[in-house]
Structure formats: structure tokens, C-alpha cells
Amino acid sequence: MNIGEIKFDEKGLVPAIVQDARSKAVLTLAYMNKESLELTLQKKETVFFSRSRQKLWHKGETSGNTQAVESISYDCDQDALLVQVIPSGPACHKGDYSCFNDMLFKGTKVKEEPYAILEQLKQVLTERKTTLPENSYTSKLFQEGVDRIAKKIGEEAGEVIIAAKNDDKQELSMESADLLFHxxxxxxxxxxxxxxxxxxxxxxxx
Structure with a gap:
């Protein structure tokens, strides 16, 4: 990739679509100038240009929610970037996995991103372990420790085996979800x- 091939706009910016390299979910739309793109290539982590603050910002520099860059490609007109990353935390400043959470329209054939729930669960579990809110099943598991959690995994694994032997797809799906959660x-x-x-x-x- 040659930065000289990128067509920056009259303000010296190019839109950068950030995508989770694993789930393929679109995480955010940000902007880069030549300097931030060069820094992104150098650091192998996303660095953007903030239009509101008129300055560079290294994603996750203060929050820790960095984005390790896996690839950067540009479109056929050379005026937009697709940045595939491995995120270490939420992409959105509101604490959400992706910035694109509000639906304007949804057709009947469009499904939710299938792996987004895993990222959401990761965030919730991390928060539960830190805050240990009352009346939370997950908090209770964390407080009881690894032996209790491991025991639950053993129990759920047994339920998965029973569901499989019963040839019950719905039961197998539900028990597998319990196993994956634990x-x-x-x-x-x-x-x-x-x-x-x-x-x-x-x-x-x-």
C-alpha cells in the first residue's frame, strides 16, 4: 500500500471504516489524515484525526480500548479506507461494542451480527467481575470462585451430552448456550x- 495513492479530501481527510477482523461487524466510522495514517501503520494500532477537536487521537490511549490493525485496504476510487482490527474493548465512547446500534430500517432477511453477542457478553462479564453488583447470578459465581464456576461447567457439559443423546435440537441449543456462557x-x-x-x-x- 502506498499512502501517496490515497485521495484525501480538501481538508486532508479520508473516511476510515473500522471493521472487526474476526466477526466482520462494522465498529465505527472515523477519519484519518496523512499523519494519522502513517502513525497507524507505524504503531499497528488505529490513530485517527478528530474533526471536532482538530487533533490526532490514538484509539484507546486513555481507555485502554485499543484496536490492533490486521489490514488496511482502500476502495476503487482510492478515497475511503477499510481498516480491519482486533479490538481490545468497546469501539463506541458509550461503552458499546460497535457505534452502529440504532436501527433506522431493517428488512426481514437481515440478521443481527451473529458474533456481536459474544463481544457484548465479554464486556458485561468484565464489568460484573469488577463491580460485583448485588442480586446478580454472575457476581455470585465470581464471588464463589473458580471451583464453583468449574463445577457449573461440568454440570452444563453433562446437560449438553444428554440433549445430544436425546436428539433434541432445541434442548441442545439451549444447553450449549448455558455451557458457553459459563x-x-x-x-x-x-x-x-x-x-x-x-x-x-x-x-x-x-
Whole structure:
């Protein structure tokens, strides 16, 4: 990629669509100038130009919600960028996984991003572990510790096996969801991210 090929607008900016490299969900639309694009390539993390503050901003510099860049491509007119990233936290300043949460129109054939729920659960579980709100099942699991969480995983795994042997697809889906949820709780409790697990799968696949 040659930065000289990018067509910046009259203000020296180019729109950058940021996409989760794994889930393919669109996370945000930001802008880059030549300097921020150069810094993004150098740091391998997104650096944008804030039009409201008229300054560069390194995504996650203060919040810790950085975006590791996997690839950058540009469109056929060379005036827009697609930046694929591995996010380490919410993309939206409101704390949401993606900035695109409000629906203006939805057709009957359009489905929600299937993996967005995993990112949302990751955020909720991290928050629960930190704040431990009262009357929360998840908070209780964190407080009871790894032995209790591991026991629940064993119980849910047994339920998955029973559902599979019963050849009940609905029951198998529900029990699998319970198992996956408790696995995410365990990973959060032990400080292992879902991205770490996915990285292992990717390495094995390759």
C-alpha cells in the first residue's frame, strides 16, 4: 500500500471504516489524515484525526480500548479506507461494542451480527467481575470462585451430552448456550480472553 495513492479530501481527510477482523461487524466510522495514517501503520494500532477537536487521537490511549490493525485496504476510487482490527474493548465512547446500534430500517432477511453477542457478553462479564453488583447470578459465581464456576461447567457439559443423546435440537441449543456462557465466566475469572482462545484455534487451523 502506498499512502501517496490515497485521495484525501480538501481538508486532508479520508473516511476510515473500522471493521472487526474476526466477526466482520462494522465498529465505527472515523477519519484519518496523512499523519494519522502513517502513525497507524507505524504503531499497528488505529490513530485517527478528530474533526471536532482538530487533533490526532490514538484509539484507546486513555481507555485502554485499543484496536490492533490486521489490514488496511482502500476502495476503487482510492478515497475511503477499510481498516480491519482486533479490538481490545468497546469501539463506541458509550461503552458499546460497535457505534452502529440504532436501527433506522431493517428488512426481514437481515440478521443481527451473529458474533456481536459474544463481544457484548465479554464486556458485561468484565464489568460484573469488577463491580460485583448485588442480586446478580454472575457476581455470585465470581464471588464463589473458580471451583464453583468449574463445577457449573461440568454440570452444563453433562446437560449438553444428554440433549445430544436425546436428539433434541432445541434442548441442545439451549444447553450449549448455558455451557458457553459459563465457559466465558471461567475465562473472565481466570483472566483469559476469548481472543486468546480464538488465536489458538486459528494457529491449529493453519
Amino acid at each position: 465457559l466465558l465466566v471461567l475465562l473472565t475469572d481466570r483472566g483469559v480472553s476469548l481472543d486468546d482462545v480464538l488465536s489458538v484455534l486459528e494457529e491449529r487451523h493453519q
